[in-house]
Amino acid sequence: MSSYPTLILTTNRLTLRPMTMEDAADLFAVFSDPAVVRYWSAEPWTSVSFAKDSIARALENYREQSDVRFGIELLETGALIGTVNLHHFFPQNRRCEIGYALGSPYWGKGYATEALAAAIDYGFHELRLNRIEADIDPRNAASAGVLERLGFRKEGYMPERWFVHGEMADTVNYGLLRSYWDARRRA
Numbered sequence: 106m107s108s109y110p111t112l113i114l115t116t117n118r119l120t121l122r123p124m125t126m127e128d129a130a131d132l133f134a135v136f137s138d139p140a141v142v143r144y145w146s147a148e149p150w151t152s153v154s155f156a157k158d159s160i161a162r163a164l165e166n167y168r169e170q171s172d173v174r175f176g177i178e179l180l181e182t183g184a185l186i187g188t189v190n191l192h193h194f195f196p197q198n199r200r201c202e203i204g205y206a207l208g209s210p211y212w213g214k215g216y217a218t219e220a221l222a223a224a225i226d227y228g229f230h231e232l233r234l235n236r237i238e239a240d241i242d243p244r245n246a247a248s249a250g251v252l253e254r255l256g257f258r259k260e261g262y263m264p265e266r267w268f269v270h271g272e273m274a275d276t277v278n279y280g281l282l283r284s285y286w287d288a289r290r291r292a
């Protein structure tokens with residue numbers, strides 16, 4: 106995507122921005138929590154070096170324009186409370202996927218919905234995407250809630266797609282078209 110500028114998106118309560126190594130401790134707090142990775146095919150991080158590697162990869166992907174991973178900063182405190190990323194870009198087809206996580210102390214306050222709305226708006230209106238996809242575990246009700254609040258539609262089901270903490274796990278596929286997004290904004 107040729108139009109990646111330095112990215113800072115602001116919402117009422119949040120700043121979405123590229124991460125720096127100074128975020129490593131906060132990022133580690135998010136992904137070392139077993140509750141956060143409950144539905145991921147990855148184990149909780151066990152040392153802050155995982156966070157440093159992840160930030161280095163995010164910055165590299167950002168430079169290569171292959172992935173945009175925002176750190177979500179809470180304006181009130183300046184803490185990094187999670188991440189949202191646009192990844193798996195197919196520029197020819199104007200689509201990508203979205204991924205997200207918040208630290209568990211920040212669940213239930215609407216921050217994920219607020220952050221994703223800003224990232225989606227950026228994807229559709231700055232990157233000129235036409236479609237954003239998400240792939241979630243059917244047991245992950247909180248994640249489904251965020252997507253459905255934002256207008257994603259359930260499009261498919263793929264059994265036993267992931268190996269998650271010792272068991273096979275299914276996928277529910279969600280999709281959001283720019284036309285759905287713009288229609289909701291107009292309504």
Ligand SMILES: CC(C)(COP(=O)(O)OP(=O)(O)OC[C@H]1O[C@@H](n2cnc3c(N)ncnc32)[C@H](O)[C@@H]1OP(=O)(O)O)[C@@H](O)C(=O)NCCC(=O)NCCS
Nearest residue numbers: 141205206207212213214215216217218241247248250251
């Ligand atoms: C998925 C995840 C980000 C959802 O977090 P969340 O806190 O449920 O989502 P939001 O931040 O949008 O908050 C929505 C909740 O806050 C409530 N809320 C409180 N104040 C609110 C406000 N000002 N605005 C909007 N919602 C508010 C909503 O009613 C809703 O609660 P409900 O689900 O009981 O109806 C979180 O569960 C998470 O990080 N999970 C681990 C990682 C993960 O699974 N990621 C997805 C992988 S696909």
